[in-house]
Amino acid sequence: MAVIFDLAVQGAQMLLVLLLAPLLTGFVRKVKARFLRRQGPPVIQPYRDLVRLLRKEVVLAENASWLFRVTPYLIFATTWAACSLVPTFRTGLLFSWSADLIAIIALLGSARFFLALAGLDVGTSFGGVGSSREVMIASLAEPAMLMIVFTLALIAGSTQLSTMAGFMISPEVGLRVSLGLALIAMIMVAIAENARIPVDNPATHLELTMVHEAMVLEYSGRHLALIDLSAALKLLLYVSLIACLFAPWGTAAPGAAPQALAIGAAAYIGKLAVGGFLLALFETAIAKMQVFRVPEFLGAALMLGLLATLLLFVSRSL
């Protein structure tokens, strides 16, 4: 019975992330538009876009290969798999043992690997620009993220995200320097990974600094829908990750009663709203940086992560 309940929770979480992801993207866009004193599209616009794209036919470049057509599905599947392992409203997910946080990061790495390949597939210069810059960003963002994972794993004594999240709720954690450093680094990585300002601009389409949009330039129809959905899922994943590790309040523990689950879900939606609002505020307040400044930005994140890990090697209580 308990297993069936756990399975239901896991299934609910998988559906929940899939359904909430476009909403979060729409919410961020709306808040940003309001900050700019524009009306902005309705919050549900991303859903409409997805449906419209799904119904359209795909216009495929003449020399696109099978890899180009398979990639959107692969990216969607890996991102969804990663996303369904991040605790949202309840820790102790049924499948959390199948991939720990290192594996989740690596799953996102797989998605990026194939997306970068797809950018090169058609053989256009824009695709190449995007892929080349994406791997440059990833080559620093990924190690920075792994250093953050090291920090958290050393504090929690586990690399399993559910265990980590459970530990973060417990009173043993306390305030730590290393956690603060890790949080700053994680936010920097999350901004870079999700192609947000100041690293990349999700709203541009014809600008030399574009990275993500340049890679997916040749995609259309259902392929583009899947890629957009994956991007939204990834944003949701990072917000959930930061929420479950650094703001774990309200998250239901494994074996909690249904009321606790309801509180967890409400808290989760509240955290998403706060996260989305802060992201929009940050993006409005800051200017896009030059693309060759990005390594410095991410290098700082890597150094912060390394520093946090070093502190923990020196003393477990820092």
Place this chain on the structure above:
Amino acid sequence: MALLAIICLAVLIAMAPVAIAIGDFSRARHVVYGVCLAASFALLVVALTALLGSSGAPSVATLPLGLPWLGAHFRLDALSAFFLAVVNLGGAAASLFAIGYGRQERAPWRVLPFYPAFLAGMSLVVLADDAFTFLVSWEFMSLSSWALVMAHHRESDNAHAGYVYLVMASFGTLALLLAFGMLAGPDGGYAFADIRAGHPSAGLAALVLVLALIGAGSKAGLVPLHVWLPLAHPAAPSHVSALMSGVMTKVAVYGFVRIVFDLLGPPEWWWSMVVLVLGGATAVMGVLYALMQHDLKRLLAYHTVENIGIIFIGLGLALAFKAYGMEFAAALALTAGLLHVFNHSIFKSLLFFGAGAVLNATGERDMEHLGGLIHRMPQTAFVFLVGCAAISALPPLNGFVSEWLTFQAILLSPQLPSWGLKFLVPAVGALLALSAALAAACFVKAYGVTFLGRPRTPAAERAQEVDQFSLSAMYVFAALCLIAGIVPGFFIDALAPVAQSLVGNSMPFQAGVEWLSIVPIAEGRSSYNGLLVFLFIASSGMLAAFAIHRLASDKLRRGPAWDCGYPDASPAMQYTADSFAQPIRRGFGTIVFAAREQVEIPPPGDLRPARLTAELRDLVWDWLYAPVAGGVSFAADRLNRLQFLTIRQFLSLVFAALVILLLVLAIWP
């Protein structure tokens, strides 16, 4: 067991003269590679039986060869069995590949006789149980591979590659010779059993460690001893490149493990510092070098350097844990390193096979002349993609598992009491993470420029899919990449006897864990299930495809590429290998390679094209090798005068030497 292995090796060595005797090239090719395939497979079975068989006792054999008072000792214990399996798995696949690939060999008589000898040499090294046999086999392996590197000696650069290889190999063997000399002691107990029994003093052991690092490290490609590797590996025919990069470097790792973990006795804590620093530097430098290449085979060779670094990080951690008696953690780190040995031998061989297939199909190794091969060679493109994903440590393939285990070992290391290690290990962890991320960038570049996009030359446009033998060898290894990735528990269990014999403990038994997960330490700490990840990705991807095609739209139209409305017909407008790596060259290369870019734009009215010149320097070569080479030629120039002395001067020199020697003897206590 050991005797059985030696019989197989005798068959391999006998193939060398047989190859010459057959005479007819096509028949010789089939016979030589066929027999090599059979012998390697037999050796693989022997090795696996020894490794997985229940009897833990090593099997020994002594032949009346070599030094008359010593004989040639051979021993097949868990460590030898594991490396014998790695060597012969690679050997079998390379032989299968070569049956098809060798058809287009231009100089078959420079390859066929040496190939079986090379295979036999590598197996002999891992079986040797005394210093003399080890060194002779090591040199036999080096020289036979040198002959293979020189197979196409008329091509530019190959002669230089062969020369550098020969110098570095001799230097490495010299270091090993000295190391074994120190280990054997004044009584000359050259059998490994005698060496194991005697414990060298601390100073002597440190010297042996350094010599082993130089000797084995130069063969494996540790920075800064790696310079020969990217020259020599690509110069050989591709199936030999696969063996040299995928397998021979592992034999070097074996040499290091055998000396340091087995023969040298209990380690000091600071040994691991040396190994970790070298491993971390090698991993990052190797992948940065690889990223800067545009020759496909050279890129792969440089990337081998990176993986050797990852393996040495695992070994260094194991040494640190072993020094402090943390046997469980040592077993984890050692298993991670050895699993990466296995994994790397699989995917690097696969990638070299793919590069060989591309070379055969197009006659090109330079990525800037390739492109679009996914349309012309779909099967090669598919298996090469699997290899690229595996080497980039992407789940659910095998490369990820060994790196994941290494990360788990790093996470155990705060328990190490030494302060030096406390500071070093996180930094090494960061280097490892950095090299993993850069590896993915490197293989996006390698695959994207070679196989994707539009063909850049007519040769790439006319490429044809390669033959069935080559393809089947690649498919076998691609399948192994997936299998070792989704059920890694069985492979970890197979390594348990090796860890048990070297560090006195082994990782928990994995095959019994539910759902074929791997749990290296404890359930609540970390676990990974490649099978489930694979199934989830496969099923949700297919589900999404099915749902979208049924419920939404499955219409598709081909049209010209959009490219933001800038259609251009020329494939030269695509990103090239160099331009792809430009951001990384700009980010890392300015420090590591002293990279400089110069843009030259002619003034208006001048019709010359604008030029961008990028200059990279190999600082290791500039600072380490160039001074040494300069010093040698300076000394040679000075000593040259000795050739032109008169007979009186010669006689007085001889007399002076005699007097000095007698004086030394008289003064010597």
